Amino acid sequence: MTKNSELLNSNPSRRKFVKNSAVVVGGILASQLPVGASAYVKGDDTIKVALIGCGGRGTGATGQALTADPSVQLVAMADAFRDRLDDSYDNLIKKFPDGNRIKVSEKTKFTGFDAYKKAIDKADVVILTTPPGFRPIHFEYAVNAGKHVFMEKPVATDAGGVRKVLEMAKVAKQKNLNVVVGLQRRYQNNYLETYKKIQEGAIGDIVSGQVYWNSAGVWVRPREAGQTEMEYQMRNWYYFNWLCGDHILEQHIHNIDVANWFIGSYPVSAQGFGGREVRTGIDHGEIFDHHAIEFTYAGGQVVASQCRHQPGCDSRVREQFQTTTGRIEIQGGGNKAKLTDWDGNTVYNHRGLEDPNPYQVEHDRLFASIKNGDTPINNVEYGAYTTMTAILGRNASYSGQVVNWDEALASTKSIMPERYAWDANPPSMPDADGRYPIPVPGVTKVI
Structure with a gap:
């Protein structure tokens, strides 16, 4: 083998x-x-x-x-x-x-x-x-x-x-x-307690879910005089895939991890879309500003995943799941979690205002x-496999194709530099106008 x-x-x-x-x-x-x-x-x-x-x-x-x-x-x-x-x-x-x-x-x-x-x-x-x-x-x-x-x-x-x-x-x-x-x-009490309730059968089995990291985005560090391309990208690292992996990986991984954890496995495939609509400047490198992915699991569960870096839009960072007997709503900020059956009765309500900082x-x-x-x-194992789940979603978004887990994990396509030095060229280089190649669904090859 x-x-x-x-x-x-x-x-x-x-x-x-x-x-x-x-x-x-x-x-x-x-x-x-x-x-x-x-x-x-x-x-x-x-x-x-x-x-x-x-x-x-x-x-x-x-x-x-x-x-x-x-x-x-x-x-x-x-x-x-x-x-x-x-x-x-x-x-x-x-x-x-x-x-x-x-x-x-x-x-x-x-x-x-x-x-x-x-x-x-x-x-x-x-x-x-x-x-x-x-x-x-x-x-x-x-x-x-x-x-x-x-x-x-x-x-x-x-x-x-x-x-x-x-x-x-x-x-x-x-x-x-x-x-x-x-x-x-x-390591956070509201998530740990919710997971415990799921394992005890208090809310049935998860059949679907939605996970979100929709926000205005993060910092931008403009290019400064005298910087080599390597230094510029290292300073503005969030916008280059070899350094960051796109925000579906660097940020949204938290919400995706909750889906994997609560369902108890990892997706077998992903499909979806994304692009650049708002954060399109040359300082925004090569990453997308939105992704919408469906992750399909071996047990038949489908989780819809959204992440967005667009100012002025609805902000939503949380997870929700539908089960055979009810629903789960949970979020990190505020340490909240609520489980209700399909008749609207509360099965569990967590408002951990005094919970320790995870x-x-x-x-x-x-x-x-x-x-x-x-x-x-x-x-490490769940950290690595959840990292791979977010990469799977990025691959689906960039390519516009259904991407299979096994093929994605086995891929030998590297996005890393050939060498690490201040005078070395990073994997993605700007054109004469300072713009970087952007993934094009239907064209870009990810595996």
Whole structure:
């Protein structure tokens, strides 16, 4: 059996999916982490952390890591750009001014494309929060070095990257490493309680659903004089697929993940459409500003997915599902969830105004598992397969075709650069007018 065949056959069954999800739901943390499994062993005075990717999310995640346990110290930082690193360092020093938690010196601040290696080598735990295109190579290095990992979603931007992450997930398990993936709804009470109700049969079986991330969009960073094309794209990373994967992957992955989780499997195919209607400027790179996808699952469920980056339109970030006996409505903001039967009777109502911040809970669980020597947390499989689900949707949107899961996961079409250097050409280059090639449904080949 080839490696690709093994990966294709590894799409987990509902039974395995539910079993794995129950570990998070029930907080089942048993057995011991063997001594020597990583740089940190139970009983050490400190847990040393390295931050790889010093943007806003990386700075926030590091603050949450430092809050998770008093023995956590930040010892190294890495970013492609020194100004980003300095801004992050200054913000963290303001938050933790006593000097006991941040032990980063000039000698442990690293910049450039290879900076991640130097920072990872200094730590017990690494926080991977660069643009997601770099996630597979950073994760591979961290796991091979025996480090525990927190990494943001998505975990790749193409199928080859997903396969690499799945390959390293096996190595992480062999080394008993903890790996948390930043799909924080899996650590959020209203989602956990809803999932529990579904498993208990309180609302029947899901037959269809709708998931949304419709918003005005995100920042734009205009080109500056003297930038190489590589630097410009790295600065404006959200608008280039090798770095971001399009907003269906970078943002909407959260809602898509809820569908996969609640249904208990991954889609077998996707079809849909998308395009650029509003965000069409040269600073908007090559991504679409809207996608509308239907994901079809092996059990017959169809989930309609919408994401939009268009100012002035209806904003909607939530999930809803129809079941054999009623409906589910849930959203991350406000910690709300409501289950009703088809007669309108409330089956369950969650209004968790005092619920803990799931971003913090991710780190609390991670560092507790590391420090106590509990059974390692490993979120990589569902993080990788949900990443692949969003890529499947992007492929359907860009091509205008029905895209099959197995073919999409096996694709050898890479969207990554041939080399990483400031003078290297990224995969997508502008024309004489500064515009980038835009996918054309019915024409663009995605596999």
